[in-house]
Amino acid sequence: MTLGFAVVTALSIGTSDKPSPLPRWLDTSLATITFTVLFGVLPTWLRLLVRRWREQRRPTSQPPPANPVSPAQPRLQWKTPSAASQDHAANSAPPISTSVGSAPLNRRSDRGTPGAARHHPGSAAAPLRWRRLDADGFERLLFDLLRAFPEHHNVQWLSHTRAADRGRDLSMDRVLYDSTGSVRTERVIVQAKHWLAKTVDVPAVSGTVAAMKLWEPPVVRTLIIATSGRFSSDAIMWVEKHNNSGAAPFVELWPDSKLEALLAQRPQLVTAHGLR
Known part of the structure; x- marks a missing residue:
């Protein structure tokens, strides 16, 4: 747009009948340069200064973390093959029957040996005499x-x-x-x-x-x-x-x-x- 106005100014001065002490080509050139500087280069330079000043006053933001972890996202825990096999064996164990008449088995004996049943007095774990x-x-x-x-x-x-x-x-x-x-x-x-x-x-x-x-x-x-x-x-x-x-x-x-x-x-x- 500034260039268009400069062309219009040059044509206006070049076709003017008003006498001038300067040659017509020099007068036209000076007028075109003056118009371009005042209405083209100067406003652009001012806008650039204002933009740089605003960027300098803007607070700098913190860079995002390299590996953000959401609070709601659970952390994955990797287990060794032995621990995973133990969990699978515990989850797949068959339920213990609790039907009427069957004796409740204590999974620990008096000495703490796993799997040994202990019969309490009065229970129906063994036939009565x-x-x-x-x-x-x-x-x-x-x-x-x-x-x-x-x-x-x-x-x-x-x-x-x-x-x-x-x-x-x-x-x-x-x-x-x-x-x-x-x-x-x-x-x-x-x-x-x-x-x-x-x-x-x-x-x-x-x-x-x-x-x-x-x-x-x-x-x-x-x-x-x-x-x-x-x-x-x-x-x-x-x-x-x-x-x-x-x-x-x-x-x-x-x-x-x-x-x-x-x-x-x-x-x-x-x-x-x-x-x-």
Whole structure:
């Protein structure tokens, strides 16, 4: 733009009719140079000075760090191959079973050896020593065990000569609570069979169920057959078929494994009856 104005000035002076003491070419040149300096070079030089002055007053910024680390970014921790294999083995270890009736294992022995199980008195980690009891002691153990449950009322140790095995049995009232707030009581007979040499078979179970009529009235709603041994597979199938038919009484089978699970929660009874 400055150059354009200089050209216009040169043309104006060169074509002017006004007389001048200087030659026309010199007058035109001086006028063009003067116009260019005043309106082109001088403003540009002033703007450059002002820009440099502003840059000198501007505060210098700190250079960014060479390797910035964000506070929120976690640092990576490299592990040796041995440490990584130990972590993998710990995370992939199978969970320990805590089902009812299984014994909790202490992973440290008395000497601190890993992997050795320590059996505490009264736990069901090992089978109970049922042979220390006779028939009378077994029924006494059931009597104490039944009284340990808060829903069992009026637990009695009876003797009935007309029973199928002519042995003593126990009776109680079991209180059943409903989630709606209703409460009902049912009569329960417990038949004790301290059989270690043989299993409880179908004739023993069916004969006990048939003998329940001798205990009425009142009506027997549930029959519990508890044994220190085992039930035969045929006896278990017979009880399942009987309960599915809806016939009274409802039969519950308590083998030695169930008794050991119940007594594991009450080690004082195990100790009191000498089963350890």
